[in-house]
Amino acid sequence: MTEDLMSGAAIVLKALVDQGVEVIFGYPGGAVLPLYDELFKQNRIRHILVRHEQAALHAAEGYARSTGKVGVVLVTSGPGATNAVTGLLDALCDSVPLVCLTGQVPTHLIGNDAFQEADTTGITRPCTKHNYLVKDGAQLASVMHEAFYVASHGRPGPVVIDLPKDILINKAAYQGPSKLGHKSYRPQIKADGKSIEAAAALIAGAKRPLFYVGGGVVNSGSQACADVTAFIRQLGAPCTQTLMGLGAFPGSDPQSIGMVGMHGNYEANWSMHECDVMVCVGARFDDRVTGRLNAFAPHSKKIHIDIDPSSINKNVAVDVAVVGDVGSVIADLRAVWQAQSYHLDQAALADWWGRINQWRARKCLSYQQGPQIIKPQYAIERLYELTKHRDSYITTEVGQHQMWAAQFYKFEEPKRWMTSGGLGTMGYGLPAAMGVQIAHPDALVIDIAGEASIQMNIQELSTLGQYRLPVKLFILNNQYMGMVRQWQELMHGSRYSESYSDSLPDFVKLAEAYNAVGFRIDKVEDLDGAILEMINVKRPVIFDCRVDAKENCFPMIPSGAAHNEMLLGPGDTAQRQGSEDGMVLV
Amino acid sequence: MMQISDIRTHIIAVLVDNESGVLARVIGLFSGRGYNIESLTVAEVNVREKLSRITIVTSGTPMVIEQIKAQLSRLVPVHKVSDLTIEGPQVARELALIKVVGSGERRVEALRIADIFRARAVDSTNESFVFEIVGATDKLDAFIGLMEPLGLTDVSRTGVVAIARGPHPL
Numbered sequence: 001m002t003e004d005l006m007s008g009a010a011i012v013l014k015a016l017v018d019q020g021v022e023v024i025f026g027y028p029g030g031a032v033l034p035l036y037d038e039l040f041k042q043n044r045i046r047h048i049l050v051r052h053e054q055a056a057l058h059a060a061e062g063y064a065r066s067t068g069k070v071g072v073v074l075v076t077s078g079p080g081a082t083n084a085v086t087g088l089l090d091a092l093c094d095s096v097p098l099v100c101l102t103g104q105v106p107t108h109l110i111g112n113d114a115f116q117e118a119d120t121t122g123i124t125r126p127c128t129k130h131n132y133l134v135k136d137g138a139q140l141a142s143v144m145h146e147a148f149y150v151a152s153h154g155r156p157g158p159v160v161i162d163l164p165k166d167i168l169i170n171k172a173a174y175q176g177p178s179k180l181g182h183k184s185y186r187p188q189i190k191a192d193g194k195s196i197e198a199a200a201a202l203i204a205g206a207k208r209p210l211f212y213v214g215g216g217v218v219n220s221g222s223q224a225c226a227d228v229t230a231f232i233r234q235l236g237a238p239c240t241q242t243l244m245g246l247g248a249f250p251g252s253d254p255q256s257i258g259m260v261g262m263h264g265n266y267e268a269n270w271s272m273h274e275c276d277v278m279v280c281v282g283a284r285f286d287d288r289v290t291g292r293l294n295a296f297a298p299h300s301k302k303i304h305i306d307i308d309p310s311s312i313n314k315n316v317a318v319d320v321a322v323v324g325d326v327g328s329v330i331a332d333l334r335a336v337w338q339a340q341s342y343h344l345d346q347a348a349l350a351d352w353w354g355r356i357n358q359w360r361a362r363k364c365l366s367y368q369q370g371p372q373i374i375k376p377q378y379a380i381e382r383l384y385e386l387t388k389h390r391d392s393y394i395t396t397e398v399g400q401h402q403m404w405a406a407q408f409y410k411f412e413e414p415k416r417w418m419t420s421g422g423l424g425t426m427g428y429g430l431p432a433a434m435g436v437q438i439a440h441p442d443a444l445v446i447d448i449a450g451e452a453s454i455q456m457n458i459q460e461l462s463t464l465g466q467y468r469l470p471v472k473l474f475i476l477n478n479q480y481m482g483m484v485r486q487w488q489e490l491m492h493g494s495r496y497s498e499s500y501s502d503s504l505p506d507f508v509k510l511a512e513a514y515n516a517v518g519f520r521i522d523k524v525e526d527l528d529g530a531i532l533e534m535i536n537v538k539r540p541v542i543f544d545c546r547v548d549a550k551e552n553c554f555p556m557i558p559s560g561a562a563h564n565e566m567l568l569g570p571g572d573t574a575q576r577q578g579s580e581d582g583m584v585l586v
Numbered sequence: 587m588m589q590i591s592d593i594r595t596h597i598i599a600v601l602v603d604n605e606s607g608v609l610a611r612v613i614g615l616f617s618g619r620g621y622n623i624e625s626l627t628v629a630e631v632n633v634r635e636k637l638s639r640i641t642i643v644t645s646g647t648p649m650v651i652e653q654i655k656a657q658l659s660r661l662v663p664v665h666k667v668s669d670l671t672i673e674g675p676q677v678a679r680e681l682a683l684i685k686v687v688g689s690g691e692r693r694v695e696a697l698r699i700a701d702i703f704r705a706r707a708v709d710s711t712n713e714s715f716v717f718e719i720v721g722a723t724d725k726l727d728a729f730i731g732l733m734e735p736l737g738l739t740d741v742s743r744t745g746v747v748a749i750a751r752g753p754h755p756l
Contacts, residue, residue, distance in 0.1 A: 121607055126618050130662040133606065150662055184603070185662050310656035313649060 057087020216282020
């Protein structure tokens with residue numbers, strides 16, 4: 001029997017089509033020329049040409065996070081692969097499903113220090129969920145399918161497939177996706193019934209319950225978010241969200257007490273400190289959330305729902321561990337709640353809300369907007385008010401603007417908010433917004449940026465132009481790496497070492513150079529009009545919003561401090577110079 | 587807070603796909619997350635299904651050991667992780683080859699001690715022996731300690747391999 005043999009490059013393309021891939025983000029080079037030749041001959045898969053490989057990864061992340069599909073990347077060997085590393089680790093930290101195809105020198109040259117050779121599987125091993133080097137064409141098709149399974153099952157993550165050039169050229173047999181996915185990798189989806197019952201009983205006995213929801217809920221899907229929301233509403237309990245979990249529970253719901261953590265809401269952090277039962281759903285007790293560990297939520301019993309067993313008891317010991325997918329767990333939990341006729345102690349809950357409302361009354365996000373200089377918080381608030389009823393998606397870079405966006409932009413549904421949480425990658429927002437806009441061509445996609453971060457992948461303005469992507473870059477320009485400057489002020493005696501953004505480009509002229517539209521706004525009264533104009537422009541926009549250079553991001557838990565030691569504003573800082581212990585923390 | 591006294595030595599057995607890079611993945615996990623490796627052995631144990639067994643001796647607090655097991659379990663090519671130290675009685679053995687160079691009374695003494703420890707001479711010249719010894723780690727340590735003044739020049743140890751007692755497989 002003769003099998004139909006195809007080139008390795010054709011096998012890769014056919015596998016992508018069979019996996020339902022519509023778009024890939026990439027950059028060509030010598031080792032992947034056979035794949036680009038194959039791309040040229042077909043029209044099933046659209047290729048988006050970025051200007052730097054890192055941007056291809058972030059674009060694929062934006063695409064994946066706004067759709068729930070696997071993002072796909074194609075880069076060449078050597079520098080193509082090494083440029084991809086930051087994006088891979090970013091996706092690993094934030095659990096984003098990606099498949100990244102990297103070119104490699106032909107198998108007979110591997111290990112010879114050939115031109116554009118890199119030990120890609122070695123370099124990317126700690127930056128990926130899994131990786132493959134394909135040395136046998138007969139394995140190629142099955143590795144391709146397996147990679148999609150691994151990337152998207154269990155806790156999602158990036159998978160690299162390293163493809164030597166001879167494997168792409170030589171002929172081999174194709175095989176379709178298998179039902180099995182992988183011979184042994186079977187993440188636990190349905191949780192153990194006993195753990196569900198223990199969790200339900202613990203919640204039922206709570207006097208001061210708190211739900212703490214994270215990115216795992218978003219990753220579990222829109223239905224899981226709706227079910228978690230319905231359960232929390234049924235209980236009447238307060239809900240705080242992590243940076244990654246914004247949108248998993250509606251931000252404007254009265255039961256939402258806002259974001260938790262270093263720049264989280266006063267009421268959210270105090271609720272964490274004072275609660276007696278904490279239900280952590282798809283979050284991981286990250287150091288940005290917990291503050292000082294030995295003072296974290298000292299009066300609480302903790303339930304941790306996570307699909308990744310290694311997240312449980314990693315930083316914080318919990319009382320009930322529930323390993324499984326949030327969607328499945330919450331359905332089972334609700335069934336037990338119903339069957340046992342559980343309900344919360346309403347009098348205790350009313351007392352609890354009374355305390356929370358006192359913390360809320362501190363209005364921790366308040367700021368003083370004068371008549372002249374625009375406060376960055378005000379700019380985000382206006383952006384939110386003028387875009388909230390539209391089909392809008394927000395990405396960010398990393399720094400003060402990111403925290404202000406998280407504080408002031410409220411998300412009512414999941415997959416609308418794309419930010420680099422775990423790795424904190426400056427330069428994430430613009431390429432991520434490209435990926436979002438590719439997936440949602442008619443939506444309003446805004447990258448809330450800082451003038452420093454935006455320059456880290458500014459070359460992608462060219463990509464926006466090429467594909468006519470009307471992404472809006474909303475830059476809060478304070479002429480500082482603001483978060484660095486803030487830490488230097490609070491922890492290092494206001495010695496602003498290298499944090500001033502000198503020699504900034506003229507962003508309006510830069511926009512013109514890339515055939516985009518530029519705005520520069522520095523007066524409060526011009527802000528609304530310009531935002532509306534920006535929304536209506538059907539081209540890429542750079543919005544250079546000049547804001548108060550000295551504004552700091554509050555509230556803040558200084559590193560090394562506990563939730564009940566929050567700083568509410570500049571007035572608080574005099575009492576507390578950073579502690580020695582806090583100085584060594586990031 | 588965990589005390590130093592909570593730190594215990596554990597023997598962990600890991601069944602993995604025998605594919606390229608799998609050992610690097612396991613070792614990289616230990617170095618990348620700051621875990622300790624006291625010894626590590628690996629060999630294919632199932633040719634048909636291409637499975638290798640890795641035996642790792644590590645130490646840590648109960649929370650760290652739990653993390654090590656969870657982190658190992660989530661590696662894609664890992665089939666099974668078992669903490670032999672806490673999952674019941676186990677047999678743990680190590681093999682060493684030990685070269686001792688000397689003559690006269692020291693040579694006779696080396697042979698006599700080897701006999702007591704049931705070490706076998708597997709190579710001999712007029713001025714040297716190579717002893718093979720199998721046993722628990724502390725037995726090997728004791729033997730090597732006794733050989734030191736008698737002309738010990740070279741030691742090669744396998745690290746610990748271990749298996750659970752009783753009828754049940756990993």
